[in-house]
Amino acid sequence: MITRISMIVVILIVVLGGGYYAYQQLVPPPDQKAQGPVYSTQSVKKGDLDVGVEATGPLNPNWGGGIQVPGGYGDTSGISSYIIDKVLVKPGDLVKQGQVLVQLLAPDLDTKLETAREDLAAEEKSLASLMGISVEDIDQVDPDAGIILRAPIDGRVMDLNYKEGEEVLQGQIVSRIVDDTRFEVIAKLTPVEYKQLTKDQVAVLSFSDFFNDFIAAEIIDINPNPVPEASAELDSDQAPNSQVEDYEFVYWVTLEGKNPGLVRPDMHVNIGFISAADAKKKPVDYTNIRWLRYTSKVDKYVNEQRVLSQAESVITELFVHKMESVKKGDPIASLAGQDVRDTIDEKLTSIRSKRAELHEWEAKEGFLEVRAPMDGIVADLSRQAGGTAQPGEWLGSIYQASDMQIWTQVDDVDILLVKQGAPVDVSVDALPGKVFEGKVDQVATMGKDENGVAQFQVSITVKGGPELRPGMQAKAYIKAGNVKNALLVPLEAVFQEDGQNKVEVLQPDGTPKVVPVELGLMNDKMAEVKKGLTEGQKVITGSSADLLPSQKIQSDNLLPGKQDNGEDGTGDTGDTGGTGGNNGQQQNGK
Incomplete structure (x- = not known):
């Protein structure tokens, strides 16, 4: 019996003690209720501010060229097909404009060249015999001389x-x-x-x-x-x-x-x-x-x-x-007359024609080399030695890594920060620490709805290098502007009220004061203040009034305004107080 009574007493003590402790934790004592809120602040100071938009997208060559067999549709070279003799490059090779990439063979070309040379030699010999001179002297022939x-x-x-x-x-x-x-x-x-x-x-x-x-x-x-x-x-x-x-x-x-x-x-x-x-x-x-x-x-x-x-x-x-x-x-005798002049003219004309024909065939020997149309990198080359190719046929392609392009999308929140011609820093994961120069080439004037968010197409040109490859995923930082030595405030101190940007300034007597401000550039952390504040003023970034009744200020982590500058944000109490996040809409930027 005594044991049972003892157990009941112990249980009552535990229940009553726990309830009292919970009451003490949830309900502040009367003196704390009478205190004003504690504020987290940050000083208005001068500094530099960079503003931009981050975007991602694949790299693509902006310019390229084809590896093409000489000739094309309606080709009159007289060469119907080629045999691929040697392939001198492979995909990924860096090439220069005019470099020989593929060597070809034309089975009929040698025969036609030989025939053209024989025809010309016979005509030159005929004129030389007619004039009684050597072949080397036929260019000096005067038809009027007979x-x-x-x-x-x-x-x-x-x-x-x-x-x-x-x-x-x-x-x-x-x-x-x-x-x-x-x-x-x-x-x-x-x-x-x-x-x-x-x-x-x-x-x-x-x-x-x-x-x-x-x-x-x-x-x-x-x-x-x-x-x-x-x-x-x-x-x-x-x-x-x-x-x-x-x-x-x-x-x-x-x-x-x-x-x-x-x-x-x-x-x-x-x-x-x-x-x-x-x-x-x-x-x-x-x-x-x-x-x-x-x-x-x-x-x-x-x-x-x-x-x-x-x-x-x-x-x-x-x-x-x-x-x-x-x-x-x-010399035996000299002959003259109109027929003589006509005969000489006819042979000279024939010689000129056959020389031109021979030069054309000799020029077609250059058709036996496929050359790079531009500086760049071989993207693909689909043929091997021993295969055949037709005049004008494409064998592969070349791209310029020095001039590449990114097509990306920017949402409607950030698109106003993107301007045509804006500089861009481009990086790829494959080349850590390396940044390539870029520039916004085009900005779409109309967005497209994607999952309820308006997205705008943005084209960025990139000055790349031989390390870049088409298809690499690139990160682009589009610079929207920057200021030097400007007044800066943390973005969480800014709120909107009646359509105007405002901040709360903690006055020397510990009371907050709402001040309208004119803002300039802003990113996701800081905003430029053009009017309304002076250097050294303290703006409120948080308050103990924002805490639940059960929360206490046990560390700076409870105050959202704690900054790296070491300010603890503790201020005097006042009759009225609040935060930017509670008094108006917080304005975000990137």
Whole structure:
């Protein structure tokens, strides 16, 4: 029984004691109720203020160019396709304008270049031959000067078929130049003689009707086909010519001999053969010569060239006489006339045209290189060596990291702080501590609703560097303005009342006073004061009147106005008091 009573007493003591303690905590004593509120303050002071808007967005190249095969739609280069020979760069490589990125092959180009060069060389050679000059001198040709016919070889002038002042048609023979140092004879062998002939034998020629010396001749050609000839036309010193109309077979053997100066075409000659070994013996035993039955005539000189008229013209001058010795290139005759001028003009025009055509093909050799259109970084390159490409085809792209762009959005609260041309600090997480210069390029004049918030498009140009890549997420700080050495107050001290910005100033007697102020720039912490306050005044940022009845001022953390300057915000009591947050709408800014 006693134990039960004791337990009841203990419980009553605990309940009554706890209730009293709670009452003491929740209800201030009478003396504290009589006290005025305690204020948190901060002094008005001068300082610098920067205002801006933070935004994020991906980096994109502002300018770029394509890696493109030369040519394009309607290409007239004559090159239908290319083979990719070498790819010299890869994505991410930094390149300079004009740098070779890809080397190509054009299978048809070499053939067309060779054909163009051959056509030009043939036309130049034709004009040089017409004028009797070297190819190197054709650029000095004057059509009005006419044509100079020149000796094509060293030799002797055998014929001059025209006189000065006579007209000559194109293709007619004006003269004939012969090299009379060597002559040609066709020996006619009977079938028996032909069987006895060997290639190592040497021919011996006798011009007994003209001089007594023997002349050696070499076998140039042996025709294995028998030729039928009339017996009456076959001459022989061994028997008279047959008077019977009959034919017999003979074999033709071409001989060449060195002219001692007396041999002329149509001279009769006796021909014999001797072995090469006997021919080398000194003196030669001519009794070993096997003479042919039939004699022959000197057919011609080995080297004979005709000088032809190149156009219908008039011979204005002859520079040589018949039988005169000349050197190759010596003038023979000059031709003049309208046809001559027209012929020369035609050839000069053709040469110019073929040169232009060749230059065009040579210029197309430059089409075998794909070059960078600009300084920049290779973004992509989709082809490999061995593949094919068409004229004008895009192989990849290049971007300029030095000129990039950010498209971002700013809400309707901050958009008024963003001005076109405003400077921007840009950073990316991949490059900590590095800031790139930027500038607001465009600001949208109309917003778009996104989840109930009006968002405005903002374009920012960025002066980047080779470290930047398209698609990197960038942070942009758009500078809205700054002031130096201005009066500043904390933003929590400012409130609006009757449409006007105001603050509460703690007076020396400890009472608060509402003061209207004119504000300038402001960010999320501080505001510039243009009018209404002076340096050193204390503005109220918080009050104990804002605390719940159960709260006590146990630390500065309960006072929202506590600042880094060390002011504890404690002030004198007054009859009236309050905070900016309670007396009006708190104005925010960024």
